[in-house]
Amino acid sequence: MSIGLKRLFGAAVIVLAVAAGGTSDAQQAQTAPNPQAQAPAQPQPQAAPTPAPATISAETKAARAKLDGYKADLDQKEAAIQGRTMPDTDLQNIRQQIEPIIADIRAVVDEQTPRLEASKQRLSQLGPKPEKGQPEESADVARDRAEREAAVAELDETQRLGRALLVQAEQLSTQIGDLRRTGFTRALFEQSDGLLSPSLWMSVVQAVPREFRALGLIAEDALDQLRRNTSLGVLLLLGLAIGAAIALYVGRRSIAPRLVRRDPAINDPSRRSRLLAALGVLILGAGPAIAGSWIVWVAFDSADIVPPRLEQVGKAVLSGLAFIAFVRALIDAILAPDHTSWRLIPVRDASATRIMSFSVLLATVMVFGKVIEAFNKAIAAALPITVITRAVFALAAALVFAELLRRFAARETQDEACLGPYVPQEVDIGGPLRSLGWFIVALIIGSVVGGYIALASFLVDQAVGISIIIALLVLGIAFADEFIGGSLRGQSRIATTLQANTGLRRRSLEQIGILVSGVARLVLIIIAILLVLLPWGIESTDVTGSLRALFFGFNVGDVTVSLSSILIAALLFAGGFTITRVIQRWLDNTFLPATDLDAGLRNSIRTAAGYVGIITAGVVAFTYLGLSLERLTIVAGALSVGIGFGLQSIVNNFISGLILLWERPIRVGDLVVVGDGEGYVRRINVRSTEIQAFDRSMLIVPNSNLISGIVRNRVRNDRVGRVLVSVPVPRASDPDQVAEIMRKAALAHREVMSEPNPRVLFKKVTENTIDFDLVCFVDDIDAAGRVSSELYFEIFRGLRKAGIGAPAPTPAPEPEEPAEKAPKTEEKEDEALTLLKDKTPA
Numbered sequence: 001m002s003i004g005l006k007r008l009f010g011a012a013v014i015v016l017a018v019a020a021g022g023t024s025d026a027q028q029a030q031t032a033p034n035p036q037a038q039a040p041a042q043p044q045p046q047a048a049p050t051p052a053p054a055t056i057s058a059e060t061k062a063a064r065a066k067l068d069g070y071k072a073d074l075d076q077k078e079a080a081i082q083g084r085t086m087p088d089t090d091l092q093n094i095r096q097q098i099e100p101i102i103a104d105i106r107a108v109v110d111e112q113t114p115r116l117e118a119s120k121q122r123l124s125q126l127g128p129k130p131e132k133g134q135p136e137e138s139a140d141v142a143r144d145r146a147e148r149e150a151a152v153a154e155l156d157e158t159q160r161l162g163r164a165l166l167v168q169a170e171q172l173s174t175q176i177g178d179l180r181r182t183g184f185t186r187a188l189f190e191q192s193d194g195l196l197s198p199s200l201w202m203s204v205v206q207a208v209p210r211e212f213r214a215l216g217l218i219a220e221d222a223l224d225q226l227r228r229n230t231s232l233g234v235l236l237l238l239g240l241a242i243g244a245a246i247a248l249y250v251g252r253r254s255i256a257p258r259l260v261r262r263d264p265a266i267n268d269p270s271r272r273s274r275l276l277a278a279l280g281v282l283i284l285g286a287g288p289a290i291a292g293s294w295i296v297w298v299a300f301d302s303a304d305i306v307p308p309r310l311e312q313v314g315k316a317v318l319s320g321l322a323f324i325a326f327v328r329a330l331i332d333a334i335l336a337p338d339h340t341s342w343r344l345i346p347v348r349d350a351s352a353t354r355i356m357s358f359s360v361l362l363a364t365v366m367v368f369g370k371v372i373e374a375f376n377k378a379i380a381a382a383l384p385i386t387v388i389t390r391a392v393f394a395l396a397a398a399l400v401f402a403e404l405l406r407r408f409a410a411r412e413t414q415d416e417a418c419l420g421p422y423v424p425q426e427v428d429i430g431g432p433l434r435s436l437g438w439f440i441v442a443l444i445i446g447s448v449v450g451g452y453i454a455l456a457s458f459l460v461d462q463a464v465g466i467s468i469i470i471a472l473l474v475l476g477i478a479f480a481d482e483f484i485g486g487s488l489r490g491q492s493r494i495a496t497t498l499q500a501n502t503g504l505r506r507r508s509l510e511q512i513g514i515l516v517s518g519v520a521r522l523v524l525i526i527i528a529i530l531l532v533l534l535p536w537g538i539e540s541t542d543v544t545g546s547l548r549a550l551f552f553g554f555n556v557g558d559v560t561v562s563l564s565s566i567l568i569a570a571l572l573f574a575g576g577f578t579i580t581r582v583i584q585r586w587l588d589n590t591f592l593p594a595t596d597l598d599a600g601l602r603n604s605i606r607t608a609a610g611y612v613g614i615i616t617a618g619v620v621a622f623t624y625l626g627l628s629l630e631r632l633t634i635v636a637g638a639l640s641v642g643i644g645f646g647l648q649s650i651v652n653n654f655i656s657g658l659i660l661l662w663e664r665p666i667r668v669g670d671l672v673v674v675g676d677g678e679g680y681v682r683r684i685n686v687r688s689t690e691i692q693a694f695d696r697s698m699l700i701v702p703n704s705n706l707i708s709g710i711v712r713n714r715v716r717n718d719r720v721g722r723v724l725v726s727v728p729v730p731r732a733s734d735p736d737q738v739a740e741i742m743r744k745a746a747l748a749h750r751e752v753m754s755e756p757n758p759r760v761l762f763k764k765v766t767e768n769t770i771d772f773d774l775v776c777f778v779d780d781i782d783a784a785g786r787v788s789s790e791l792y793f794e795i796f797r798g799l800r801k802a803g804i805g806a807p808a809p810t811p812a813p814e815p816e817e818p819a820e821k822a823p824k825t826e827e828k829e830d831e832a833l834t835l836l837k838d839k840t841p842a
Helices: 003-019 023-031 058-080 088-124 139-188 198-229 232-259 271-303 308-335 349-378 383-419 431-450 453-488 493-502 506-536 540-552 563-594 599-624 629-645 648-663 703-708 735-748 781-801 824-839
Strands: 554-556 559-561 671-674 677-684 688-693 698-702 711-713 721-730 759-765 769-778
Touching: 058 088, 058 139, 088 139, 139 453, 198 308, 198 383, 232 271, 232 308, 271 308, 271 453, 308 349, 308 453, 349 383, 349 453, 383 431, 383 453, 431 453, 453 493, 453 506, 493 506, 563 599, 599 648, 599 677, 648 677, 648 688, 648 703, 677 698, 688 703, 698 703, 721 735, 721 781, 735 759, 735 769, 735 781, 769 781
Parallel strands: none
Antiparallel strands: 554 559, 671 677, 671 711, 677 688, 688 698, 721 769, 759 769
8 A cells, every 4th residue: 555545544534533523513514614624634643533433332232221121120129118118028029029130230240341351451452542742653553442442431331330230239138128127126026905904805805796797707708609619529629638638647647657667676776777767757747747738728729619818727727737747747756755765865755755745735726826817817807806816825835835844843853852863864954945945935924914915926936936947957967967977987888989989098088078067067057047037037138148248259449359269269279289299299200210310309300390380379379369460569568577577487498498409408318417416318398308317217407407507418429438447456466467457358348449449547556456447438328337347347357367356455544524426437336346346255
């Protein structure tokens, strides 16, 4: 392309940019005369071309449309709860509708994040805009920059809109939760006339005639609907359903003992057998009753012979019968009143029977109360009748519970009087638990008398509900411990199979079982807590929302803290660490043994590979967490203060270890002397070096001591070792003959080096002896001690053959000052010499 064509193309781009500026400018240009428009266009290199704005992409349009729809829906729901009091059911429905909206908005925001990051990276490749005084960028680059900036702005704006909607939805959900809890508290502590109030009873008496008239109307309506919808097929269907329900209700007491055998002859069954039997009793005791109630309800609902008002009464009756059967089966599964040895909780037989009877009685009272309340709602009973009904049944439940506590207290007093100092081993309802029970009874009775009827009914329901949840929790924890942790302990079949197929140790399998059972316990406890808090207006949504914010991230300033990111970063670091260990093992076992490198250099390569791998894994983990180099520098600066005060010794040893690996003044396998210790270097770690002494003990020496202290390395340059053999002979012996015997013994030994030649030194003359030293060398210092011993034997064998005996021992002079400690090699030689002197004949 020629220069003229380039200029023409630039002018066309400028014209198109100006033309796209807006219709108002175009109209003004048409109406107002512009003398410059007739002049020829002059190139203006100082002004940057203005590119046309980019159009919004289809993906961004779809995301904006979704967000607009979510915003309209949230605004509508927010307006619905403002300015008026809504029932708890309606509030709960609105909150359940908000949860999927929150999930969809979060998905849209997450969808924009990688696209925004990619657009920012593409924009960053163009570099910064030219400053004033610098050459302008070309039209192609300017147009490309404008398009990329527009794309970044669109994606960023869409993401900001999504985050704003997400905050609005979460705030609306929290507001609904607060409204529900406020309404629950208001209803719970609403006061009316107490049970002993005469005005309450007078209101009930006045309302009775009207209620009888309402009851008559309901009965007429029910009979009329029954006549209209009753046929032979309907009656046959209802009869079959009721017959099946009765068969299930009655047959469950005979089915469970036949299918689940609790043999009384077995005095001590295994825990697993007791748990399986308990599960069978619970399922076979409660399952048929629940199925029977469901069958009858489906039949009546299909026949449509019950008025809508009375449907809730029928549902209360059927669910109440199933509830009584469930309570009885649960107590039978855990306490086993008729089977002492199969009991999960060790209580007395009388206590188990008493708990069973009173629990069933309490459940029956509660069911009667719920049925009467449903009937009151069906006939739209007056408020005084509803209040007195709930008060009477709450008081009856409290009295049943009080009688149970009284029986336990009386029974315990009799047992203590009969047994004297002996205390029964069975667990029973203890003092703190009975005190709590009496407190609840007193609170219920006080609420009934004081007019807080809703609070009294709530306490009864909560006491029974929490007791059932605790019983199920105990059963679930026992199952988790036995069938998860117990299956991986001992010689079980699952543990043996896993050990054979995975190669894990039995101890590791036991630890995994304990960990998994602990996690199962935690999950069961959390579920139980959520079930307990559910009637208080605290739903799982409140808890899961907090957990979701903790897991998926919350902002602290400009840093996003996310448990999921931390876990994934930890997994990345663990993966990198594992790969590093695999590479180190491959270097140790496969690659480095195939080379000619010495052991010290192999250890340095292996350790350096470990450092590189761990540092790389750490960098990858920190990068995933979003910590840039600037933030890492800030963290390192903060850590430097701690290093200066408390970690300087550790850092000193670490740097010294790096110096040891780089300079290699000592290597793995070297024979070194550090202070009073001597031995072979076995391993150079990050903080310390392991030195194995001659007695097989391990010396742990800090690396800083090896760098700053004095270390004798006996094999620094080579493995050649010096052997010194000192031999005293009688003073009358021929020195030349003795020297020749010693020299021949050294030359005849196959491991003594010929170069440098062995030398015999005339050391000194004493009152009774003349002393000689044989100095020779061996290829490997590890053989010096053995060669020295063999030379002693050979020399003294030659001295005996020549008739040269050992001198008579002379008493050692008293030392005037402590003698300097001789090296360990010379001590061994002196001991061998003394032993040979004692065995040599004079």
